[in-house]
Amino acid sequence: MRITFCCTDTKPEPWLQGLQAALPQADVSLWHSGDAPADYAVVWAPPQTLFDQQPQLKAAFNIGAGVDALLALQVPPQTKLVRLDDAGMSVQMAEYVCHALIRHTREFDAYEADTRAGNWSFRKPLARADFPVGILGLGVLGARVAQAVAQFEFPVLGWSRSPKHIAGVQCFSGAQELDRFLAGTRVLVNLLPLTPETENILNRHTLSQLHSGAYLINVARGRHLVEEDLLALLETGQMAGAMLDVFRTEPLPADHPFWTHPRITVTPHTSARTLRSESIAQIVGKIHALERGEPVAGVVDLVRGY
Ligand code: NDP
Numbered sequence: 001m002r003i004t005f006c007c008t009d010t011k012p013e014p015w016l017q018g019l020q021a022a023l024p025q026a027d028v029s030l031w032h033s034g035d036a037p038a039d040y041a042v043v044w045a046p047p048q049t050l051f052d053q054q055p056q057l058k059a060a061f062n063i064g065a066g067v068d069a070l071l072a073l074q075v076p077p078q079t080k081l082v083r084l085d086d087a088g089m090s091v092q093m094a095e096y097v098c099h100a101l102i103r104h105t106r107e108f109d110a111y112e113a114d115t116r117a118g119n120w121s122f123r124k125p126l127a128r129a130d131f132p133v134g135i136l137g138l139g140v141l142g143a144r145v146a147q148a149v150a151q152f153e154f155p156v157l158g159w160s161r162s163p164k165h166i167a168g169v170q171c172f173s174g175a176q177e178l179d180r181f182l183a184g185t186r187v188l189v190n191l192l193p194l195t196p197e198t199e200n201i202l203n204r205h206t207l208s209q210l211h212s213g214a215y216l217i218n219v220a221r222g223r224h225l226v227e228e229d230l231l232a233l234l235e236t237g238q239m240a241g242a243m244l245d246v247f248r249t250e251p252l253p254a255d256h257p258f259w260t261h262p263r264i265t266v267t268p269h270t271s272a273r274t275l276r277s278e279s280i281a282q283i284v285g286k287i288h289a290l291e292r293g294e295p296v297a298g299v300v301d302l303v304r305g306y
């Protein structure tokens, strides 16, 4: 079996060694244009040439959960696209979102400013009931985040394409229920995939439907957010602040207003990192299953776009 590795922005050697160790019978190598045909590819934002030259690939394993970059390419019809299915990401995402939420609702930034200035002063505790948390996307990551937030006894709402039942979460689904979901939300967490239906979904119209003084946590994709709409709503006070992990252009350009905005916290697309050993174990397990003719989780539905 041949496995080709083609991941931009990733140091290849540890992946090649890890895949080779887990699949000793296979020939695992870094992709080069003109290579012999492979059975499987492990990819992140590969060039179109990979698929043009390897139309026989049985599957391409994306080493991330989001497949928007892959779906911009022409993938051969018989090649399954398989995304990472958690592989250690959901717990990281739950940590990030709970951190952002609690930092905001417990006013830890203000406490830090006070104590750095030598002030021992208290703020009136805010009521959790006044901070209903709405999660856009109740998939692998969104469902885990919803459960983690519910543990802290915040009211939790969630929105997905298909109806869901998650204990402790008021679930909404479909375009027709989006407005009711937004109207019940003060802290909005975005965990949707980027598709033609969800691009620009965080805009003046949707953000204006949240409770006044809302807070945004965007951990999905930069192209979900209309950046100038967020800036305008921070000016009016409709939005109290935001913690943003993903951006239209990454790295965030040096002159971007988000860097210095007093009510925006920026992190460098790090909310849920791809963990190499967990990812290799998952990919190798799926290769074995596919070789046995069994179905695997995380196969991308090309029509839905995720
Ligand atoms: P999933 O595919 O498991 O979940 C996607 C969720 O979004 C599902 O609940 C789905 O609904 C819902 N959804 C999709 N389209 C619509 C729509 N049009 N209307 C309503 N709901 C919709 O993805 P993951 O949870 O694994 O990942 C989510 C995203 O997080 C990734 O696509 C990626 O962009 C981002 N991500 C960011 C990372 C970071 O470090 N910042 C790391 C990892 C992922 P349904 O359940 O009905 O299908």
Ligand code: OXD
Pocket: 063, 064, 065, 066, 067, 272, 273, 274
């Ligand atoms: C992912 C990501 O999609 O890292 O996994 O953003």
